Amino acid sequence: MTPSAKIIHIISRLNIGGISPYVIPITALLREAGYRSALIAGSVGKREGDMSYLAERVGVQPIYLPRLGRDISPLRDLATVGALYRLLRREQPDIVHTHTAKAGFVGRLAARLAGVPYIFHTYHGHIFHSYFGAAKTRFYIALERFGGALSTRIIAVSPNLQREIGQVYRIAPLRKVAMVTPGYDLSALRDLKRPSGAFRTRFGIPETAPLVGIVGRLVPIKHHALFLAAMVNVARAMPEARFAVIGDGELRDALEAQAAALGMAQAVIFTGWQDDLPSIYGALDCLVLCSKNEGLPSAVIEALVTGVPVVATAVGGVVDMLADGRGALVPPNDAAALAEATLNILRDLPAAQARAQALRQDAFDLYHIAPSAERLIAFYREFLRA
Numbered sequence: 001m002t003p004s005a006k007i008i009h010i011i012s013r014l015n016i017g018g019i020s021p022y023v024i025p026i027t028a029l030l031r032e033a034g035y036r037s038a039l040i041a042g043s044v045g046k047r048e049g050d051m052s053y054l055a056e057r058v059g060v061q062p063i064y065l066p067r068l069g070r071d072i073s074p075l076r077d078l079a080t081v082g083a084l085y086r087l088l089r090r091e092q093p094d095i096v097h098t099h100t101a102k103a104g105f106v107g108r109l110a111a112r113l114a115g116v117p118y119i120f121h122t123y124h125g126h127i128f129h130s131y132f133g134a135a136k137t138r139f140y141i142a143l144e145r146f147g148g149a150l151s152t153r154i155i156a157v158s159p160n161l162q163r164e165i166g167q168v169y170r171i172a173p174l175r176k177v178a179m180v181t182p183g184y185d186l187s188a189l190r191d192l193k194r195p196s197g198a199f200r201t202r203f204g205i206p207e208t209a210p211l212v213g214i215v216g217r218l219v220p221i222k223h224h225a226l227f228l229a230a231m232v233n234v235a236r237a238m239p240e241a242r243f244a245v246i247g248d249g250e251l252r253d254a255l256e257a258q259a260a261a262l263g264m265a266q267a268v269i270f271t272g273w274q275d276d277l278p279s280i281y282g283a284l285d286c287l288v289l290c291s292k293n294e295g296l297p298s299a300v301i302e303a304l305v306t307g308v309p310v311v312a313t314a315v316g317g318v319v320d321m322l323a324d325g326r327g328a329l330v331p332p333n334d335a336a337a338l339a340e341a342t343l344n345i346l347r348d349l350p351a352a353q354a355r356a357q358a359l360r361q362d363a364f365d366l367y368h369i370a371p372s373a374e375r376l377i378a379f380y381r382e383f384l385r386a
Contacts, residue, residue, distance in 0.1 A: 007094065084114075109147075120151060218245070218250065226290045226335055286311060
């Protein structure tokens, strides 16, 4: 009997809020589909939150290379390439599929040196604007173009990202950039009845208060400072409204100080990491995402599947996710526009919720992990058949 193809996924770290909830179950579903599948990951940073528990839950035992983590260090990264090269030479995979910038560069280089037949890299987002200064950004674009040359194919997660990678930043020729939409395990959210859950009770939020939430890591790219600045205007128009900052990260202390300085200390609730997603989305009246740069944010997917109206900045894959009236898109860095779009939802909440409810099934069909795995397997088969 011919052995099944071996597929190895490589990711920088299994942190909360990233793409861990996609890569971990994909590894398990590939095994269920008959492939020999493995996952290599680095170490999680401070205050990021660790999702290795999900790997245990689905029976995946990652191979950990601590030096593969997010931080850049030329000497350490060179050693990581060597460690990955030796591991790949031993494992002899048919496919190496990398995710995230750091793992994408060292993983693709090691895979090419090890003679792996097919090398893929998924851009779940990119770092080509709003992360670094001009000189550093040019350096990273050059590195990514080199990584593109090492790749059999590059995968984008939405049409707008495909365009940016292939045409705007010219990481690789557009013909080399495929599109495969990823997904998450949305089973617990599919049939969620709203309002529901104990979230409001846990954090002392009145049942009748309009509740606006932002979900994600507290890091600069998510631009929580803009969220707080915009919600001041919402609070002036609706003093009874409350605002939940759900997540944690390096900026928490600064954001709490900003909320206090704005006179919003009582209205803004910092919850830290929360893993009870049905409770969160059962309580929210509106989800806001105001990132400077994004890929295909899981918070927007979760809101679409649970029928929570969404206001978001028109960046990256969000442009495609909320097109055709699936949500309110506003320009980046515009607090007034963000506040006005949020107020438009809260002022006629029944109508906004009815529109959001009508989108739930289509969102589930597109973003659930099972059809996502089928799309990825179909993509792999095009190459494995050759």
